[in-house]
Amino acid sequence: xxxxxxALAKVGSLRTYAxxxxxxxTVLSTANGxxxxxxxxxxxxxxxxxxxxxxxxxxxxxxxxxxxxxYLKAFxxxxxxxxxxxxxxxxxxxxxxxxxxxxxxxxxxxxxxxFRDALPYFVDILGDIAAATxxxxxxxxxxxxxxKFEALGARENPQAxxxxxxxxxxxxxxxxxxxxxxxxxxxxTGDAVRQYAQSAMQSGRVAVVATGVxxxxxxxxxxxxxxxxxxxxxxxxxxKAKFTGGVHQIYESxxxxxxxxxxxxxxxxTAPALAALLGGQRRLKWGAGxxxxxxxxxxxxxxxxxxxxxxxSDAALVGVLVSAPSSHIKAAVExxxxxxxxxxxxxxxxxxxxxxxxxxxxxxxxxxxQQGIISELSKLALSQGPLASLExxxxxxxxxxxxxxxxxxxxxxxASIGLSQTTAYVDTLGx
Numbered sequence: 001x002x003x004x005x006x007a008l009a010k011v012g013s014l015r016t017y018a019x020x021x022x023x024x025x026t027v028l029s030t031a032n033g034x035x036x037x038x039x040x041x042x043x044x045x046x047x048x049x050x051x052x053x054x055x056x057x058x059x060x061x062x063x064x065x066x067x068x069x070x071y072l073k074a075f076x077x078x079x080x081x082x083x084x085x086x087x088x089x090x091x092x093x094x095x096x097x098x099x100x101x102x103x104x105x106x107x108x109x110x111x112x113x114x115f116r117d118a119l120p121y122f123v124d125i126l127g128d129i130a131a132a133t134x135x136x137x138x139x140x141x142x143x144x145x146x147x148k149f150e151a152l153g154a155r156e157n158p159q160a161x162x163x164x165x166x167x168x169x170x171x172x173x174x175x176x177x178x179x180x181x182x183x184x185x186x187x188x189t190g191d192a193v194r195q196y197a198q199s200a201m202q203s204g205r206v207a208v209v210a211t212g213v214x215x216x217x218x219x220x221x222x223x224x225x226x227x228x229x230x231x232x233x234x235x236x237x238x239x240k241a242k243f244t245g246g247v248h249q250i251y252e253s254x255x256x257x258x259x260x261x262x263x264x265x266x267x268x269x270t271a272p273a274l275a276a277l278l279g280g281q282r283r284l285k286w287g288a289g290x291x292x293x294x295x296x297x298x299x300x301x302x303x304x305x306x307x308x309x310x311x312x313s314d315a316a317l318v319g320v321l322v323s324a325p326s327s328h329i330k331a332a333v334e335x336x337x338x339x340x341x342x343x344x345x346x347x348x349x350x351x352x353x354x355x356x357x358x359x360x361x362x363x364x365x366x367x368x369x370q371q372g373i374i375s376e377l378s379k380l381a382l383s384q385g386p387l388a389s390l391e392x393x394x395x396x397x398x399x400x401x402x403x404x405x406x407x408x409x410x411x412x413x414x415a416s417i418g419l420s421q422t423t424a425y426v427d428t429l430g431x
Contacts, residue, residue, distance in 0.1 A: 048212025067181025165415030258418025
């Protein structure tokens with residue numbers, strides 16, 4: 001039988017549902033400074049989710065802790081002082097719950113998708129992760145195999161390597177740190193991960209976000225868990241991201257296909273719309289992939305060009321990833337750069353309208369998914385930049401062309417993988 005029947009009963013007595021199908025999220029702060037954000041969602045739905053979000057991703061690593069965030073993510077739902085990992089997984093299965101751990105450059109997130117009446121139990125689980133994970137050496141050896149496998153998988157994905165590389169070119173350290181524990185990582189013991197966790201599990205860096213519950217009830221549950229034991233003793237001011245600019249090249253002479261990422265500094269609030277304005281995303285199952293000049297160019301020339309954006313709390317990148325046969329990569333990049341300068345930086349009203357419509361759809365789609373809601377709640381709780389909304393997208397429509405002219409006329413950064421002799425250099429692209 002699961003623990004905390006009293007807590008389950010308490011949630012039932014405290015929860016009050018609104019009549020609307022969706023409720024604006026509420027943010028509260030616990031006595032020890034943990035931020036709690038929740039939205040009740042549809043009152044008739046039995047589903048809920050809860051996430052422990054730690055603002056200590058790879059951007060906070062140093063030379064001596066490189067890769068530690070990847071290891072800390074992998075230690076989620078492992079042995080704690082109260083529970084074995086077998087017990088946690090077994091009881092999650094009995095509840096029909098799903099446990100996931102993920103990491104970005106800013107946050108490490110442990111998420112449970114479950115039924116509403118099981119939330120108190122999983123608040124306890126997340127409290128154990130935060131305050132009582134063992135980080136034992138025998139478990140580290142098993143986790144190291146998983147971490148190595150994930151890192152090797154990323155290494156075998158040239159697009160992922162180029163995106164990692166363009167972050168390094170743009171920011172060097174901080175946001176330039178890799179998402180993965182590389183072979184050169186100095187983290188070799190569970191104790192090293194424990195030390196990184198101690199700096200991460202500060203109450204000022206932690207948020208608990210949930211769907212299917214009201215914020216008052218969630219805050220009460222958090223206050224009764226081990227999360228209430230967290231302090232903020234090691235609080236230090238985080239350094240701001242600095243866009244430095246540069247080029248990152250990975251030489252692979254035997255690669256038949258080369259990849260090239262061209263990225264520009266942007267504001268987090270406008271990066272998604274600017275990526276839509278670039279228009280490299282394929283929105284048609286068959287055909288040229290879109291009406292944008294970039295999509296038409298890639299289709300007619302026989303290479304791939306996909307726009308991307310990465311928005312963080314204090315910085316953002318927006319750009320295009322070009323993939324082409326190694327013998328043609330230079331010409332492809334030069335043609336993409338010309339389109340960015342002549343068509344995107346001088347966007348027509350029709351192009352702006354298409355970009356706004358695409359961005360609105362992406363925002364609406366994200367707001368309809370549990371993952372998207374968790375992401376927005378995390379941003380809200382940890383004050384990590386503006387929240388996505390249809391109103392915000394509409395408000396930027398009038399100035400999007402001017403913003404694009406400024407962003408896409410600046411000097412970009414670049415990263416490439418392939419035959420360096422056939423790779424275009426940034427200073428030859430006319431920016």
